[in-house]
Amino acid sequence: MTLPQPVDFSFLDQDEFKTKYAVDSAAMNFYVEGIRCEKCVRKLEGMVGTLAGLRRLRVEMGKSLVHVEVDPSLLAFSTVASAIEQQGFRPIPLAKEDDFFTLQRREDRSDLMRLAAAAGCAGNIMTFAFATYFGGPFALFAGLSFLLYLPVVTYVAWPFYRGAWQALRQMRISIDLPMAVASLLGFGFSSFELIQGRSDIYFDSLSGFLFLILLARLVQKRLQRKFLSASELMEGLALGRVRILAMVGFEWRTLENLRIGDSFLVTESETLPADGELQSPQAYFSLAWLSGEAKPKLFLKGAVIPAGARLISPEARLTARKMLSETGFGKILQQVQKFSLSDNQTVQISDRLAQWLLGTVFLCAITFLIFYWPVSAVEALRRAISLLIVACPCAMAFGTPLALAFSLKRARQLGLITRDAKVFAAAQQVKTLCFDKTGTLTDLESCLLDKPAEISPLQQKIILSLENASLHPMAFAFRKAFSPFEDLPAVEDFQELPGVGVVGRIFGKNYELRKHLCSSNETSCALFEDGHWQRDFHFSSTLKPTSKATLEHLRLRGYKPILLSGDRRAIATKTGQALGFQPEEIFAELSPIDKAHLVTRYAPAMMVGDGVNDSLAMMRATVGVAVSGGVEAALKSAAVYLVEPGIQGVAALLDVSETAYALIRQNLLISLIYNVSAGSLALLGYINPFVAAILMPISSGLILLNTWLRSRQ
Amino acid sequence: MNILYLMIPLSLLLGFGFIAGFIWSVRSGQLDDTETPAYRILDEGEEQP
Numbered sequence: 001m002t003l004p005q006p007v008d009f010s011f012l013d014q015d016e017f018k019t020k021y022a023v024d025s026a027a028m029n030f031y032v033e034g035i036r037c038e039k040c041v042r043k044l045e046g047m048v049g050t051l052a053g054l055r056r057l058r059v060e061m062g063k064s065l066v067h068v069e070v071d072p073s074l075l076a077f078s079t080v081a082s083a084i085e086q087q088g089f090r091p092i093p094l095a096k097e098d099d100f101f102t103l104q105r106r107e108d109r110s111d112l113m114r115l116a117a118a119a120g121c122a123g124n125i126m127t128f129a130f131a132t133y134f135g136g137p138f139a140l141f142a143g144l145s146f147l148l149y150l151p152v153v154t155y156v157a158w159p160f161y162r163g164a165w166q167a168l169r170q171m172r173i174s175i176d177l178p179m180a181v182a183s184l185l186g187f188g189f190s191s192f193e194l195i196q197g198r199s200d201i202y203f204d205s206l207s208g209f210l211f212l213i214l215l216a217r218l219v220q221k222r223l224q225r226k227f228l229s230a231s232e233l234m235e236g237l238a239l240g241r242v243r244i245l246a247m248v249g250f251e252w253r254t255l256e257n258l259r260i261g262d263s264f265l266v267t268e269s270e271t272l273p274a275d276g277e278l279q280s281p282q283a284y285f286s287l288a289w290l291s292g293e294a295k296p297k298l299f300l301k302g303a304v305i306p307a308g309a310r311l312i313s314p315e316a317r318l319t320a321r322k323m324l325s326e327t328g329f330g331k332i333l334q335q336v337q338k339f340s341l342s343d344n345q346t347v348q349i350s351d352r353l354a355q356w357l358l359g360t361v362f363l364c365a366i367t368f369l370i371f372y373w374p375v376s377a378v379e380a381l382r383r384a385i386s387l388l389i390v391a392c393p394c395a396m397a398f399g400t401p402l403a404l405a406f407s408l409k410r411a412r413q414l415g416l417i418t419r420d421a422k423v424f425a426a427a428q429q430v431k432t433l434c435f436d437k438t439g440t441l442t443d444l445e446s447c448l449l450d451k452p453a454e455i456s457p458l459q460q461k462i463i464l465s466l467e468n469a470s471l472h473p474m475a476f477a478f479r480k481a482f483s484p485f486e487d488l489p490a491v492e493d494f495q496e497l498p499g500v501g502v503v504g505r506i507f508g509k510n511y512e513l514r515k516h517l518c519s520s521n522e523t524s525c526a527l528f529e530d531g532h533w534q535r536d537f538h539f540s541s542t543l544k545p546t547s548k549a550t551l552e553h554l555r556l557r558g559y560k561p562i563l564l565s566g567d568r569r570a571i572a573t574k575t576g577q578a579l580g581f582q583p584e585e586i587f588a589e590l591s592p593i594d595k596a597h598l599v600t601r602y603a604p605a606m607m608v609g610d611g612v613n614d615s616l617a618m619m620r621a622t623v624g625v626a627v628s629g630g631v632e633a634a635l636k637s638a639a640v641y642l643v644e645p646g647i648q649g650v651a652a653l654l655d656v657s658e659t660a661y662a663l664i665r666q667n668l669l670i671s672l673i674y675n676v677s678a679g680s681l682a683l684l685g686y687i688n689p690f691v692a693a694i695l696m697p698i699s700s701g702l703i704l705l706n707t708w709l710r711s712r713q
Numbered sequence: 714m715n716i717l718y719l720m721i722p723l724s725l726l727l728g729f730g731f732i733a734g735f736i737w738s739v740r741s742g743q744l745d746d747t748e749t750p751a752y753r754i755l756d757e758g759e760e761q762p
Binding site for chain 2: 037038041042045058059060061063105108109112113116117119120123124127136137140144
């Protein structure tokens with residue numbers, strides 16, 4: 001294993017990049033992973049004295065950020081970046097427009113200031129209220145409370161008004177509405193009482209209530225951010241530049257300036273920023289991001305290598321064929337980065353539940369107000385306000401997104417890439433687990449069993465040309481077995497048929513490299529020339545080490561695994577029995593369409609298989625889990641992609657979703673019981689607005705605490 | 714009870730003074746990063762090994 005080469009940061013000094021990355025001519029922000037301790041901070045910040053022209057360097061550990069200010073006449077940004085790298089860190093320049101940290105900071109600051117204003121006003125109003133209980137001059141303290149409540153009802157409660165109004169404009173009832181109504185109604189009611197010279201004044205409880213709600217929201221926001229911090233995704237930001245080959249050497253360009261047909265250069269351990277056709281004679285790429293297989297694969301000249309592949313050999317020249325934003329990898333990158341919890345089914349369900357509950361609460365309050373008004377107008381108003389405050393389903397609105405965020409984090413730690421959080425709900429319904437055999441339960445990495453010496457060089461060339469663009473395990477096995485040729489013939493009308501093989505025309509003849517149509521054997525294929533059989537090729541295949549244990553574990557947990565194979569019955573039965581499948585659980589000689597039918601028959605079922613060949617079955621399944629075939633293709637049809645080889649991720653997925661839903665159910669139950677009981681007590685007059693204002697944030701706090709404690713287990 | 718007319722303005726002044734101080738500290742970025750300073754203080758300025 002060689003040490004990684006120093007990264008070339010010279011691009012940072014070009015004007016083109018400076019306009020994109022630099023905050024101003026002298027400042028730039030870097031995302032630096034691996035700052036974990038006091039020593040790291042010292043190492044980095046200690047550079048200020050030793051690097052001439054470095055004016056300021058501040059580390060922000062929580063966000064893994066380094067702010068750099070230089071004297072542009074003395075020091076270039078690239079030198080700073082290289083110096084940071086020499087200290088053993090990996091700096092990634094943050095583009096200005098990507099700098100969501102600035103937005104986050106602005107939001108954090110305004111949250112804190114609002115909280116401070118709420119705390120100050122509420123605290124002082126409380127002391128005044130306290131003084132009146134001990135016989136202080138009521139009119140004076142009530143008047144002061146009124147004055148102090150003015151900033152609360154305007155500035156502090158502003159986000160609630162805005163949220164409630166935005167939702168109302170979209171014909172929805174938002175969780176902000178009861179707060180907004182309680183704040184305004186309480187203000188009006190209390191002010192009226194104050195003018196009348198009566199003592200039913202609730203400035204104290206309302207301001208305290210708003211303060212506690214703001215506090216709970218802040219905690220919820222911070223926790224959610226902690227769960228969803230996607231540091232590993234920042235890797236994608238390193239793709240913002242590319243070396244374009246010029247007449248002499250190369251020059252750095254921003255990725256936006258790469259055009260299709262441009263020749264570009266990548267060096268060791270860099271990630272391909274676009275789909276590219278290989279110009280160098282040969283190169284090794286790791287497709288770990290795309291296929292989960294960490295082992296480097298050999299590609300020959302002319303092969304189109306997908307964006308996201310990482311170069312393992314020293315350097316390679318390529319011609320751009322597809323821009324990053326159009327490649328599957330780029331789309332996945334965008335999708336995963338923009339991960340949104342809002343279009344999630346469970347959030348929608350709990351949102352709908354919360355809406356329904358809110359509607360009920362408002363209806364109850366209004367009905368109560370109408371019927372109780374003749375008895376006592378003041379009492380009717382007081383109890384209605386209490387109900388609005390105490391029965392606000394905040395806990396419900398907080399709990400579910402938080403629980404899901406926490407589950408997503410856990411899933412990511414366990415090596416599951418999920419398209420969205422919907423999959424956790426779907427995984428709860430699954431009873432039958434359908435497993436594909438080849439590549440799922442048995443190993444992807446196959447070996448050609450025939451001796452290369454027995455195959456004529458012409459046939460070898462034809463096979464290599466045909467398979468050059470393919471990412472199928474057999475294609476890799478062929479490339480591994482044959483020594484590379486300099487002069488590979490060109491292929492016309494090339495086509496890859498998933499689950500069948502490859503076809504194309506070479507030297508005017510139609511060649512097919514595919515499975516025999518009559519015998520479906522997944523560990524062999526044959527070469528045909530103009531439809532005439534030439535010869536067979538055989539491949540080895542072994543069971544993945546974790547398959548058996550995982551299957552047993554899943555059976556013990558009450559799931560019913562079945563084996564779906566396109567392979568011959570004899571081979572499928574042999575593999576199936578070795579893995580403990582009953583004969584009636586083994587289905588062999590299936591076409592992709594047969595598999596899809598079976599998955600539908602056994603619904604609700606989970607389909608675990610190859611991302612490409614089993615895509616139909618995975619789309620039909622309740623949950624599709626891809627174990628190979630590349631992230632981009634897989635996530636089109638499957639909801640989950642397992643990064644680690646083997647099927648143990650299936651058990652992890654079922655675990656994570658079970659934990660998530662247990663937590664969500666528990667949170668919903670707690671808040672439902674609380675809301676119904678506290679709401680009834682409020683209407684019966686046992687809870688006045690003051691008590692309500694204390695009870696309600698406590699329930700939200702309980703939900704937050706419950707979720708947080710569970711997430712630490 | 715006349716002392717109240719002195720105490721109330723004083724307490725309010727004190728209270729709002731603290732709020733103003735807090736808002737100033739937020740605005741000047743002192744609360745943006747609450748993690749690193751705890752480590753920075755451990756730096757005794759000795760030479761790196």
